[in-house]
Amino acid sequence: MSTLRTVAIVGRPNVGKSRLFNRLARKRISIVHDQPGVTRDVISAEIADGAYTLFDTGGLGYKGKDTPAALTAASETQVDFAIAAASLILFVIDGLEGITALDEKIAGMLRRSKKPVCLVINKADFDDEKIELAEAYRLGLGEPLRVSAEHGRGENELRDAILATLGPAPAATGSEAERPLGVCFIGRPNVGKSSLSNRLLQSDRLIVSDVPGTTRDAIELPFEFKGRDGQMYPFRLIDTAGIKAATKLASPVEYFSRLRSLDAIRQTDVVFLVLDAMDGVTQQDKAIAGEAVKERKPIIIVVNKWDLVKKAFKAQGGIEPYTSERDYREKYERALFDRLYFTPGAPVVFVSAMSGYEVDRMLNAAVKLHRQLDTKLPTAKLNKVLGYLTERTPPPAVGGKRFRVYYATQTGTRPFRIKLFCNREEKLTEQYRRYLEAGLVEEFGLAGCPVYFDLVGKEKHEPGMSFSAIREAQERAKQAPHLPKWRSAEQSPDSEILED
Numbered sequence: 302m303s304t305l306r307t308v309a310i311v312g313r314p315n316v317g318k319s320r321l322f323n324r325l326a327r328k329r330i331s332i333v334h335d336q337p338g339v340t341r342d343v344i345s346a347e348i349a350d351g352a353y354t355l356f357d358t359g360g361l362g363y364k365g366k367d368t369p370a371a372l373t374a375a376s377e378t379q380v381d382f383a384i385a386a387a388s389l390i391l392f393v394i395d396g397l398e399g400i401t402a403l404d405e406k407i408a409g410m411l412r413r414s415k416k417p418v419c420l421v422i423n424k425a426d427f428d429d430e431k432i433e434l435a436e437a438y439r440l441g442l443g444e445p446l447r448v449s450a451e452h453g454r455g456e457n458e459l460r461d462a463i464l465a466t467l468g469p470a471p472a473a474t475g476s477e478a479e480r481p482l483g484v485c486f487i488g489r490p491n492v493g494k495s496s497l498s499n500r501l502l503q504s505d506r507l508i509v510s511d512v513p514g515t516t517r518d519a520i521e522l523p524f525e526f527k528g529r530d531g532q533m534y535p536f537r538l539i540d541t542a543g544i545k546a547a548t549k550l551a552s553p554v555e556y557f558s559r560l561r562s563l564d565a566i567r568q569t570d571v572v573f574l575v576l577d578a579m580d581g582v583t584q585q586d587k588a589i590a591g592e593a594v595k596e597r598k599p600i601i602i603v604v605n606k607w608d609l610v611k612k613a614f615k616a617q618g619g620i621e622p623y624t625s626e627r628d629y630r631e632k633y634e635r636a637l638f639d640r641l642y643f644t645p646g647a648p649v650v651f652v653s654a655m656s657g658y659e660v661d662r663m664l665n666a667a668v669k670l671h672r673q674l675d676t677k678l679p680t681a682k683l684n685k686v687l688g689y690l691t692e693r694t695p696p697p698a699v700g701g702k703r704f705r706v707y708y709a710t711q712t713g714t715r716p717f718r719i720k721l722f723c724n725r726e727e728k729l730t731e732q733y734r735r736y737l738e739a740g741l742v743e744e745f746g747l748a749g750c751p752v753y754f755d756l757v758g759k760e761k762h763e764p765g766m767s768f769s770a771i772r773e774a775q776e777r778a779k780q781a782p783h784l785p786k787w788r789s790a791e792q793s794p795d796s797e798i799l800e801d
Contacts (some may be wrong), residue, residue, distance in 0.1 A: 305309035309387035310490035322357035481535035496654035
């Protein structure tokens with residue numbers, strides 16, 4: 302992200318900053334609500350038609366009863382950050398309420414900043430007689446622009462004013478055009494997602510608080526990471542609000558926060574599922590992991606707050622009934638995959654956002670996983686492995702008949718899609734499907750990568766691919782020189798514990 306072309310939206314609470322942000326970004330990113338102080342962090346978006354970064358800031362000066370004083374102070378810090386980083390500031394005032402004492406105070410701060418300021422009178426929907434332009438001129442910030450963030454009035458004039466101040470967009474270089482790896486932290490509220498984000502960004506860009514639910518928006522931020530190979534990798538970090546169960550949403554703001562988090566999962570490349578090292582895996586963790594699996598996203602499981610575990614075992618008594626930190630880690634991981642059995646082979650990283658313990662390992666795992674997503678599976682070997690799996694543990698009989706695979710071929714990546722030509726789709730049970738998916742993940746080194754089967758039954762096979770041809774291809778596959786590497790021949794697909 303270039304700090305040379307950034308635009309910050311500032312103003313007192315509830316003047317329509319987030320709605321204006323969404324209007325300029327042409328998508329709903331910031332949460333819009335009549336409740337003042339909903340935006341607490343600095344939200345950013347890349348504006349393609351002007352090649353600049355747009356910031357939405359927290360409610361400046363808000364002292365609402367539902368926001369602790371520490372969060373209010375933190376929001377003002379975010380505004381200060383935006384002002385310091387911005388090359389242009391959009392100062393938004395409410396055209397219907399007129400100029401308030403807080404508006405005048407903010408205007409004074411902006412004049413002292415010596416930064417270019419565009420005064421924006423919002424809520425100028427239709428009746429210009431209600432807008433007191435004389436008061437706006439007295440702020441000493443130049444000619445005001447009248448807009449309606451809700452209805453779009455004045456949008457084009459505002460865009461033109463922004464570009465006139467910023468000047469022509471610079472041509473993108475090869476490194477800037479490189480697509481960054483999108484990563485996303487998901488998890489319950491207060492498991493340390495924002496703390497991990499701050500550790501990655503090495504700043505206090507995001508508000509971190511012991512109050513659950515501090516982060517309400519999905520915040521997108523770029524950064525670079527130097528991998529084990531010494532190469533710099535561009536990342537795109539999306540920090541999300543904690544995902545609460547739909548039945549526990551206490552307000553419309555929490556409802557929209559949940560929608561933003563789920564949307565962030567869809568837009569990312571690799572998902573970091575953050576767990577609390579002291580809590581173990583809860584039912585809500587399982588539900589959140591299920592959302593990522595539903596979207597067919599690769600998952601890295603991040604067990605945060607490991608510093609608390611280390612501290613507990615250094616103190617007298619440790620953690621009952623575990624004998625050591627290693628014993629706790631091993632049993633935590635076994636219990637983890639017992640609950641998250643539908644994430645076979647997902648990498649597990651034990652980290653501490655507070656101390657920085659193993660945070661680099663988390664990013665290296667993301668780089669490795671990102672590369673694995675483009676793996677091409679040789680058709681002969683794929684059929685050989687599936688044949689071995691079905692012979693080793695035959696599928697259960699359903700209605701007196703067993704599921705049978707005639708031939709398989711890879712049809713896509715991100716996620717891995719395997720087309721299975723079979724006898725009857727309905728004979729494949731969910732449990733046996735997980736067994737086959739886990740086997741392919743282990744054999745081809747696809748830890749954390751989603752694998753999905755597209756079933757083609759005997760009566761629904763594709764034209765041009767007769768079953769005699771399928772059987773011939775299957776026989777050729779049997780001749781492929783390959784011996785699968787497997788753990789124990791006694792392991793049954795009935796087991797829900799999938800070891801890493």
